[in-house]
Amino acid sequence: MRAHYPVVVIGGGQAGLSMSFVLKKRGIGHAVLEKHRIANAWRTQRWDSFCLVTPNWQCRLPGHPYAGADPHGFMVKGEIIRYIEDYAAAFEPPLHEGVSVTSLRRDDAGIFQMKTTAGDISAGQVVVAIGGYHVPVIPRLAERLPGRIVQLHSSEYRSARELPVGEVMVVGSGQSGCQIAEDLHLAGRRVHLCVGSAPRTARWYRGKDVVEWLDRMGHYDLPVHEHPLRERVRAKANHYVTGRDGGRDIDLRKFALEGMRLYGRLRNVRGCVLELGADLRRNLDHADASAASIKASIDKYIAATGIDAPAEAPYRPVWEPPPQAPLELDCDASRLSAVIWSTGFRSDWSWIEIPVFDGRGYPGHKRGVTSVPGLYFLGLPWLYTWGSGRFSGVARDAEFIAEQIHPSILTASTGMPERQQSWSRALPP
Numbered sequence: 001m002r003a004h005y006p007v008v009v010i011g012g013g014q015a016g017l018s019m020s021f022v023l024k025k026r027g028i029g030h031a032v033l034e035k036h037r038i039a040n041a042w043r044t045q046r047w048d049s050f051c052l053v054t055p056n057w058q059c060r061l062p063g064h065p066y067a068g069a070d071p072h073g074f075m076v077k078g079e080i081i082r083y084i085e086d087y088a089a090a091f092e093p094p095l096h097e098g099v100s101v102t103s104l105r106r107d108d109a110g111i112f113q114m115k116t117t118a119g120d121i122s123a124g125q126v127v128v129a130i131g132g133y134h135v136p137v138i139p140r141l142a143e144r145l146p147g148r149i150v151q152l153h154s155s156e157y158r159s160a161r162e163l164p165v166g167e168v169m170v171v172g173s174g175q176s177g178c179q180i181a182e183d184l185h186l187a188g189r190r191v192h193l194c195v196g197s198a199p200r201t202a203r204w205y206r207g208k209d210v211v212e213w214l215d216r217m218g219h220y221d222l223p224v225h226e227h228p229l230r231e232r233v234r235a236k237a238n239h240y241v242t243g244r245d246g247g248r249d250i251d252l253r254k255f256a257l258e259g260m261r262l263y264g265r266l267r268n269v270r271g272c273v274l275e276l277g278a279d280l281r282r283n284l285d286h287a288d289a290s291a292a293s294i295k296a297s298i299d300k301y302i303a304a305t306g307i308d309a310p311a312e313a314p315y316r317p318v319w320e321p322p323p324q325a326p327l328e329l330d331c332d333a334s335r336l337s338a339v340i341w342s343t344g345f346r347s348d349w350s351w352i353e354i355p356v357f358d359g360r361g362y363p364g365h366k367r368g369v370t371s372v373p374g375l376y377f378l379g380l381p382w383l384y385t386w387g388s389g390r391f392s393g394v395a396r397d398a399e400f401i402a403e404q405i406h407p408s409i410l411t412a413s414t415g416m417p418e419r420q421q422s423w424s425r426a427l428p429p
């Protein structure tokens, strides 16, 4: 590595590579520093049967749209990794793998100084593209579970085969929790699932993938400042659904009919007894209501545009929790051998010693542009649109940030911003 770069991109996932592609296209000198290997999260934090929830046609990294034979299908883990590897091979980013940035600060002259595991470097501008899922979240009541029970975070789960014989509890019903519960269920395990308030969506409706309808309806172009929830949408759980076996709904009620045990939220651990919330019915109803409301918006769109789409009967719940749904589970009596914590991730920006964070520790930015000249964030969920933290929207955000890093604002000698930019003030709210 050199001692100084005009631009350093931190992170070699799809966001960092996208940034590198657009910088290279503009002839802007830069380096990409990646702690592990490219596509590390897809390699190391996803289970064996993992596949995309978003259809392949939504994989549109800049200069590298999905070109396979199954645009309406859902790539499996190996294909996703290959898609990213092929991307890097096609444009050869100036990539340094195995290099972790351990501290980032800005000196009095406005130059960014980085400590890395390969030595100190500086840069005129920095794009932080390390995703938003840094530290697995496991509630501390996990410490009170009997020691014989194997505990994993969803990012560590690989397959039913790797768990000890016995019944398995999955805590959390977001996308990961529901998909892991299904994976275990299909493998013949008795699954106990603690259902939270995550919404769900149907996979198909009136002849199309719901994602395709929402795309036509402009949902994926809606900027965060026009969303009814504004920035609060960034903290919302994703709708659960799957791309497995060509794509289908995840209907937890159907799983219950087939023998999966559903509960409300995990409230407490008392010895070997798990205390469970009384909110199962409410949470299932809430998930169904969210799916119904998406369908209603599609119906409205179809009616308004006069599209000829087949009608579809409304969803009817196939199972209801019994009036006396169990509020406790005895780990010993149920021969529980493993718990999979599907309780999400949190961000860790502690190594960035620059005052751009808000009261909750989230980086303040407008479309990834911070108030500190030359510092940008890319790849965060809802950075600008729904697709910002996904394959579908990162290209638009990378292009936008690259426009802010236009060569005219880099001096030849240091790569410093030529003037103390106030461009973020000119951006939309």
Ligand SMILES: Cc1cc2nc3c(=O)[nH]c(=O)nc-3n(C[C@H](O)[C@H](O)[C@H](O)COP(=O)(O)OP(=O)(O)OC[C@H]3O[C@@H](n4cnc5c(N)ncnc54)[C@H](O)[C@@H]3O)c2cc1C
Binding pocket: 010, 011, 012, 013, 014, 015, 016, 033, 034, 035, 036, 037, 038, 039, 040, 041, 042, 051, 052, 053, 054, 099, 100, 101, 102, 129, 130, 131, 132, 133, 176, 378, 379, 380, 389, 390, 391, 392
């Ligand atoms: C379970 C799950 C399912 C998902 N499913 C989909 C889906 O179906 N479709 C979709 O479009 N999106 C999906 N996503 C969202 C998104 O596509 C992924 O999170 C994706 O990994 C984000 O890419 P990224 O490049 O922004 O971040 P990451 O893939 O997390 O890449 C960041 C990189 O930065 C590196 N890094 C971190 N810190 C440092 C440092 N200090 N120095 C140097 N390098 C560093 C990491 O090693 C990593 O390789 C899913 C996410 C999750 C968690």
